Amino acid sequence: MNERRDAATGTAEPMAGGGRMDCVTWATEAFLAHRNLLFTVAYEMLGSAADAEDVLQETWLRWIKVDLEQVLDQRAYLVRIATRRSLDRLRTMKRRKEAYVGPWLPEPLLTAPDVAEDVELAESMSMALMLVLETLSPTERAVFVLREAFDIGYDEIAAAVGKSPTTVRQIAHRARRHVDARRPREVVSPSQTRAALESFQRAVETRDLQGLLDVLAPEVVLISDGGGVKQAAPQPIIGAGKVARMIVSGLGKAQIALAGEPTVVNGNPALLLRVDGDIDGVIAARVEDARITGLYYVRNPQKLTRIASETPLTLR
Numbered sequence: 001m002n003e004r005r006d007a008a009t010g011t012a013e014p015m016a017g018g019g020r021m022d023c024v025t026w027a028t029e030a031f032l033a034h035r036n037l038l039f040t041v042a043y044e045m046l047g048s049a050a051d052a053e054d055v056l057q058e059t060w061l062r063w064i065k066v067d068l069e070q071v072l073d074q075r076a077y078l079v080r081i082a083t084r085r086s087l088d089r090l091r092t093m094k095r096r097k098e099a100y101v102g103p104w105l106p107e108p109l110l111t112a113p114d115v116a117e118d119v120e121l122a123e124s125m126s127m128a129l130m131l132v133l134e135t136l137s138p139t140e141r142a143v144f145v146l147r148e149a150f151d152i153g154y155d156e157i158a159a160a161v162g163k164s165p166t167t168v169r170q171i172a173h174r175a176r177r178h179v180d181a182r183r184p185r186e187v188v189s190p191s192q193t194r195a196a197l198e199s200f201q202r203a204v205e206t207r208d209l210q211g212l213l214d215v216l217a218p219e220v221v222l223i224s225d226g227g228g229v230k231q232a233a234p235q236p237i238i239g240a241g242k243v244a245r246m247i248v249s250g251l252g253k254a255q256i257a258l259a260g261e262p263t264v265v266n267g268n269p270a271l272l273l274r275v276d277g278d279i280d281g282v283i284a285a286r287v288e289d290a291r292i293t294g295l296y297y298v299r300n301p302q303k304l305t306r307i308a309s310e311t312p313l314t315l316r
Contacts, residue, residue: 027064030074037075037150038082040125040313044145045086046093047106047130049306058085076156083142083160090138101228103236105296106130107303108265108282109311115267116190121315122267123187124149127296128286130266131223132182136175143168144175150315188287194262194269196287201260201271204247212244217291222246227300230281243295265307272307282307 031038038059042052059082071077097104106127116122123129124145133141142161146152154172158165196215203211222243226232237243261272263282271283282304286294298304 023068024064026068027066030068031060031063031078034075034078036312036314037316038078039311040315041079041082041145041150042086043109043313044124044130044133044149045083045142046089047134048093049107049109049311051089051093052086055082055085055089076152076159079146079150079152080156080160083146084162087138087142087161090141094138101226102232102234103223103225104134105223105225105298105303106266108270108284108298108307109313110307110309111264111267111313112310113264115313116264116269118267118315119187120149121313122190124315125266125313126268126286127266127284128294129179129183131296132179135182136178139163140171140175140178143171144179147172148176148179184286184288184293186288190269192290193285193287196290196292197260197262197269197271197283197285200285200292201262205258205260207248209244209248212247213240215292216240216243217288217293220291220293220295222295222297224297225300225303227302229301230299232297232299263307267313279304279307 035056038056039052042055043049046052046055059078062081062085063078066077068074108127109125111125115125133144136144139161143157146157146160147154152160154165154168157172158168161168163171199211199215202208203215218240219238220240220243222233222237224232233246237246258280259274260283261274263270263272265282265284268284270285273280273283281297281299284296284298285292286296
């Protein structure tokens with residue numbers, strides 16, 4: 001008896017040989033070969049690992065119905081299916097986000113340390129950039145992600161989003177201009193981000209107000225996501241003084257033992273925060289000129305399920 005692997009879970013299942021099962025085996029092998037790519041595409045479009053996994057399942061169910069002998073480029077065809085499923089889900093997610101309690105942040109993913117050394121991947125997955133992508137329309141986001149992050153050709157993108165190549169070029173230009181106006185002005189090395197986070201961590205753990213003011217840029221923005229489950233600021237907090245005072249006064253009133261643990265989230269250095277030994281959340285940062293200009297604090301427990309084990313990601 002042969003085995004096939006469930007495309008969503010990777011677990012082996014027995015099957016009889018020959019006929020349709022041979023086709024399923026072929027389809028499964030092709031799907032698994034591109035699974036990490038498809039997850040990365042879906043996650044960058046959605047900002048949610050749970051929804052990205054649902055997209056993978058939907059992609060698999062459509063993929064096994066395809067006549068593979070008619071498919072010239074399996075990777076392109078799978079990306080096309082995943083993109084269409086992601087676009088459908090993006091539109092439904094809009095209603096969920098409108099009803100979300102407080103600010104919404106992408107779901108953080110624990111990633112391997114070497115992902116931070118892949119500049120393209122780390123930048124495309126950063127919390128700062130993914131928040132900028134939230135300001136695009138679903139089609140603009142799909143076109144931008146496929147073109148800028150995955151370097152997919154305009155013809156392939158056109159087939160995926162149901163537009164002409166000429167229209168896709170125009171959308172790509174408009175989306176790039178929009179993102180460039182809002183993304184960080186410089187690409188910061190992982191070591192620079194780690195250094196800024198270390199200074200931030202020391203200041204937080206010691207309730208050092210001046211230490212926080214030294215590492216925070218004057219225009220820093222703190223966004224915290226509690227999802228209505230954990231306490232979080234209902235609106236972004238802007239300005240070094242306000243952010244520093246809120247952190248120090250909040251910790252002082254609570255009299256809690258807070259500790260930071262360096263980690264890598266979405267391909268970028270981050271902090272895993274523990275309160276009295278229990279995981280409280282993840283903080284990612286945007287750093288410019290050696291100072292923190294953005295702090296993204298995810299506390300919603302439903303968004304912390306992907307920080308216990310690494311999620312494999314790839315742009316290829």
